Amino acid sequence: MRYRTIGDGTTSFEVSTLCLGTMWFGTRTDETTSFAILDRFVEAGGTFLDTANNYNAWGEGYGRDSEDVIGRWLAERGNRDELRLATKVGAAKKDPNLPLQHVPPMNYQGLGAETIAAEARESLRHLGVDHLDAYYGHVDDVGTPLAETVGAFGKLQAEGLVGVTGISNVALHRVVEAREEARRQGVAPYGLVQQQLTYPYPRPDVGRRNWASYELLDYARASTEAGSPLAVVAYSPLMQGALVREDKPLWAGFDHPTTHERLRVLREVAAETGATPNQVVLAWLTGADVPVVPIVGASSVAQLDELLGAADLDLDPALRARLDAV
Numbered sequence: 046m047r048y049r050t051i052g053d054g055t056t057s058f059e060v061s062t063l064c065l066g067t068m069w070f071g072t073r074t075d076e077t078t079s080f081a082i083l084d085r086f087v088e089a090g091g092t093f094l095d096t097a098n099n100y101n102a103w104g105e106g107y108g109r110d111s112e113d114v115i116g117r118w119l120a121e122r123g124n125r126d127e128l129r130l131a132t133k134v135g136a137a138k139k140d141p142n143l144p145l146q147h148v149p150p151m152n153y154q155g156l157g158a159e160t161i162a163a164e165a166r167e168s169l170r171h172l173g174v175d176h177l178d179a180y181y182g183h184v185d186d187v188g189t190p191l192a193e194t195v196g197a198f199g200k201l202q203a204e205g206l207v208g209v210t211g212i213s214n215v216a217l218h219r220v221v222e223a224r225e226e227a228r229r230q231g232v233a234p235y236g237l238v239q240q241q242l243t244y245p246y247p248r249p250d251v252g253r254r255n256w257a258s259y260e261l262l263d264y265a266r267a268s269t270e271a272g273s274p275l276a277v278v279a280y281s282p283l284m285q286g287a288l289v290r291e292d293k294p295l296w297a298g299f300d301h302p303t304t305h306e307r308l309r310v311l312r313e314v315a316a317e318t319g320a321t322p323n324q325v326v327l328a329w330l331t332g333a334d335v336p337v338v339p340i341v342g343a344s345s346v347a348q349l350d351e352l353l354g355a356a357d358l359d360l361d362p363a364l365r366a367r368l369d370a371v
């Protein structure tokens with residue numbers, strides 16, 4: 046395993062370059078398997094875990110299953126201090142009787158100050174810890190003034206409950222505005238932005254706010270070089286299995302000629318390196334010019350074992366150039 050430092054200019058810490066996603070823990074992935082995946086990740090040197098306060102209200106669960114499973118595992122293993130925990134607020138149900146959806150009637154709890162303050166404490170309680178290393182807004186909330194959201198995150202930091210803050214599913218201009226607002230208020234700016242990113246890319250779409258665009262990567266690089274670090278964290282880097290599996294269709298917006306060409310070249314490069322396509326994509330992300338932290342999901346130890354094979358994989362520059370050129 047390799048490690049890198051993430052931070053916000055005030056607080057910083059080391060994380061494994063692969064982050065473990067735990068979205069289905071306690072729902073699609075039963076607790077025994079979840080514990081085995083967590084054990085294997087830690088055994089391989091993994092230190093960075095990603096969860097949320099709503100995993101998985103999209104599926105069969107009640108929302109906090111993932112945090113609860115992690116909490117019970119941490120309590121059993123007694124290893125909280127060896128790990129860096131990230132959770133999220135803002136996309137849990139506002140009204141528990143309505144479905145969780147972000148199209149009207151919108152039912153996200155949002156990023157108001159009261160919600161952030163209360164939900165952080167709930168996450169601490171469910172995880173059974175006294176601080177969160179990283180805390181994200183799960184989905185941007187344009188209905189709440191940015192000043193209120195930023196101030197609420199800053200308050201949690203001042204109280205020692207949260208290390209680095211971040212935002213997910215957000216337009217670049219809102220990340221910039223939020224970080225400038227943080228400076229105005231004298232609080233640490235977001236040090237993390239979590240977006241979807243994999244090797245194929247979606248058709249351009251003005252309404253898509255969840256993709257890690259090249260502009261975002263460039264902004265992260267420029268900010269970091271200017272002394273205000275911003276790390277890009279990528280969710281769904283494996284396209285939930287669609288890079289390699291016939292049973293997993295390409296997502297809407299990704300089924301275009303460049304994707305098919307990218308997948309063809311990906312398979313070629315994988316064959317030449319002796320790695321799997323999933324491993325090549327993870328190495329392509331972690332070793333990129335602007336290095337990205339992929340959050341990998343796995344529903345079995347065998348799947349995770351394959352993904353861990355990417356932790357120490359370096360892509361030859363000529364192969365990377367071939368992947369980039371498509």
Ligand SMILES: NC(=O)c1ccc[n+]([C@@H]2O[C@H](COP(=O)([O-])OP(=O)(O)OC[C@H]3O[C@@H](n4cnc5c(N)ncnc54)[C@H](OP(=O)(O)O)[C@@H]3O)[C@@H](O)[C@H]2O)c1
Nearest residue numbers: 066067068280281282283284285286340341342344348351
């Ligand atoms: N910020 C956000 O809005 C957001 C959104 C989504 C996810 N996330 C975070 O990102 C994490 C990862 O996201 P994700 O699960 O969508 O993406 P992913 O890592 O791209 O996909 C994980 C899925 O890919 C399949 N897979 C994994 N390893 C495999 C292997 N070696 N061979 C074949 N198939 C394999 C499995 O599908 P099967 O289980 O079906 O076999 C697994 O559940 C989540 O757990 C969560 O922490 C954040």
